[in-house]
Amino acid sequence: MYDLSHQNSLKLQSTAETYLEFSNTDELVEISKNYGLEQGNFCVIGEGTNSIFPISFKNIVLKAMGKDIKIINSHENILIEVSAGLEWDDLIDFCCEKNFYGLENLAGIPGTVGAAPVQNIGAYGKEVSENISKIEVFDIKQKAIKYIDNEECKFSYRDSFFKKNKHLIITSVFFSLSSIFNANLSYRDLQNKSFSSAQALINYIRKIRLKKIPDRISYPNLGSFFKNPIIGKKSFNKNPKLSKLTSLSASPDKVKLSAGEIIESLGLKGMRINGCGMSAQHALVLVCTGFCNANDIRRVEKTVKEIVFNEYQINLETEPFYL
Numbered sequence: 001m002y003d004l005s006h007q008n009s010l011k012l013q014s015t016a017e018t019y020l021e022f023s024n025t026d027e028l029v030e031i032s033k034n035y036g037l038e039q040g041n042f043c044v045i046g047e048g049t050n051s052i053f054p055i056s057f058k059n060i061v062l063k064a065m066g067k068d069i070k071i072i073n074s075h076e077n078i079l080i081e082v083s084a085g086l087e088w089d090d091l092i093d094f095c096c097e098k099n100f101y102g103l104e105n106l107a108g109i110p111g112t113v114g115a116a117p118v119q120n121i122g123a124y125g126k127e128v129s130e131n132i133s134k135i136e137v138f139d140i141k142q143k144a145i146k147y148i149d150n151e152e153c154k155f156s157y158r159d160s161f162f163k164k165n166k167h168l169i170i171t172s173v174f175f176s177l178s179s180i181f182n183a184n185l186s187y188r189d190l191q192n193k194s195f196s197s198a199q200a201l202i203n204y205i206r207k208i209r210l211k212k213i214p215d216r217i218s219y220p221n222l223g224s225f226f227k228n229p230i231i232g233k234k235s236f237n238k239n240p241k242l243s244k245l246t247s248l249s250a251s252p253d254k255v256k257l258s259a260g261e262i263i264e265s266l267g268l269k270g271m272r273i274n275g276c277g278m279s280a281q282h283a284l285v286l287v288c289t290g291f292c293n294a295n296d297i298r299r300v301e302k303t304v305k306e307i308v309f310n311e312y313q314i315n316l317e318t319e320p321f322y323l
């Protein structure tokens, strides 16, 4: 039995009968042959910062460990290939050191490079899909290495086609970056600020993230637990209760609401059921403060969703994955 309790950000007690690490596609091909992965009897983990682990995994657990960064083109249109197992924030530091620009606003997000495209990580006015040119995967069904280009990934807000295509294991990600630093100040916390360097912007973002998000040691968490709801302008205008909430235009006929504000408006900030609940510091963050498991988390999730729906007729969507 492999203990995976320290490999997930909620610190849930979890074990796997079979746990295997791979660093490259050759090792993955070998594992696939030896363990018959084409039957779908596996699940892939990164750092477990967006996943809810079961008490015991029924499937084989695979973890990407490769940490290589290959510079394919270092002039003007920079292109790099990064192995799936590298820590996302180490990539931010690498790019800053090399003067490769574009990812600064995503500084401080935990997890691995391989998981970043799965939910199209985003923060501070930026989504990772804007800099992904293609992705190398091992297709377990066809037993073949493939390259999926940006369009095929069907990226959208915290979504991609990898969520529905679990037979594709991401082995590396190709990023196209710029040689010119152009600070993205579109997000409200950054407007009217100026940054003389990418490092200054990265430092600022890491600092505000630390202030906003509960400390993961004392309050194990997965960052935002629900997506910000995007609803049609017609439904928004028809529902007078929503007019009290902050809304942003998401497209000509859609508005985006703040899930955190919705939860807070219903007095659910700081609520607890058994050992988990919504953070008293940030209403959108589910925290585990006592002994709990995936069922306790489902209970909190269901309660919050029901209360929100009853008041606002909005279906909140969960961001992390139950594995």
Ligand SMILES: Cc1cc2nc3c(=O)[nH]c(=O)nc-3n(C[C@H](O)[C@H](O)[C@H](O)COP(=O)(O)OP(=O)(O)OC[C@H]3O[C@@H](n4cnc5c(N)ncnc54)[C@H](O)[C@@H]3O)c2cc1C
Residues within 6 Å of the ligand: 009, 043, 044, 045, 046, 047, 048, 049, 050, 051, 064, 084, 109, 110, 111, 112, 113, 114, 115, 116, 118, 119, 120, 121, 122, 123, 162, 168, 169, 170, 171, 213, 216, 221, 222, 223, 224, 321
């Ligand atoms: C404190 C905190 C703050 C956060 N802030 C943000 C934020 O600002 N923005 C944001 O978008 N997210 C945020 N997150 C969520 C999380 O950091 C990201 O989703 C991250 O990309 C998850 O990486 P991971 O390696 O931990 O993935 P895991 O949780 O291990 O896996 C996530 C999913 O990806 C799949 N997966 C993992 N690796 C692979 C692979 N190689 N091939 C195929 N599938 C794979 C898993 O099966 C699972 O379905 C935050 C989380 C925490 C704890």
